[in-house]
Amino acid sequence: MxxxxxxxINVLAVDEPTAEDRAAVAAPLLAYNQKExxxxxxxxxxxxxxxxxxxxxxxxxxxTVYDWMVVELLVVPETMRGKGAGAALMKQAEHIAxxxxxxxxxxxxxxxxxxxxxxxxxxxxxxxxxxxPRESARYFLSKRF
Numbered sequence: 001m002x003x004x005x006x007x008x009i010n011v012l013a014v015d016e017p018t019a020e021d022r023a024a025v026a027a028p029l030l031a032y033n034q035k036e037x038x039x040x041x042x043x044x045x046x047x048x049x050x051x052x053x054x055x056x057x058x059x060x061x062x063x064t065v066y067d068w069m070v071v072e073l074l075v076v077p078e079t080m081r082g083k084g085a086g087a088a089l090m091k092q093a094e095h096i097a098x099x100x101x102x103x104x105x106x107x108x109x110x111x112x113x114x115x116x117x118x119x120x121x122x123x124x125x126x127x128x129x130x131x132x133p134r135e136s137a138r139y140f141l142s143k144r145f
Contacts, residue, residue, distance in 0.1 A: 106126075
């Protein structure tokens with residue numbers, strides 16, 4: 001624990017933070033953004049891949065916010081990779097995002113994941129974090145509609 005003696009505030013490392021801890025930390029930033037920034041209008045954008053038995057086996061998890069679609073997760077079962085499921089999910093998500101007035105989409109992926117897949121869909125790298133993880137990289141890609 002680190003002390004900010006003059007303020008009576010302590011800095012405490014927490015191994016198991018609660019949802020309430022996160023909400024308390026985020027609240028002032030959210031209030032500031034609502035006061036000073038453009039209206040966020042964040043909407044979930046979720047597409048599910050369902051098996052014949054009705055079980056969810058993959059999909060796309062993201063949102064539209066600040067006039068852009070953000071893809072947080074894209075998961076296609078290994079047995080379905082290379083058969084168009086990922087491209088179909090992205091195409092449908094982009095269609096929904098356009099309908100919501102989005103200017104484009106952005107996402108991130110690791111070097112050992114799907115950079116080439118996204119580039120094949122017209123996404124371009126706008127940022128790279130080298131050595132994340134060590135001796136690899138994390139890429140940030142975007143596509144304007």
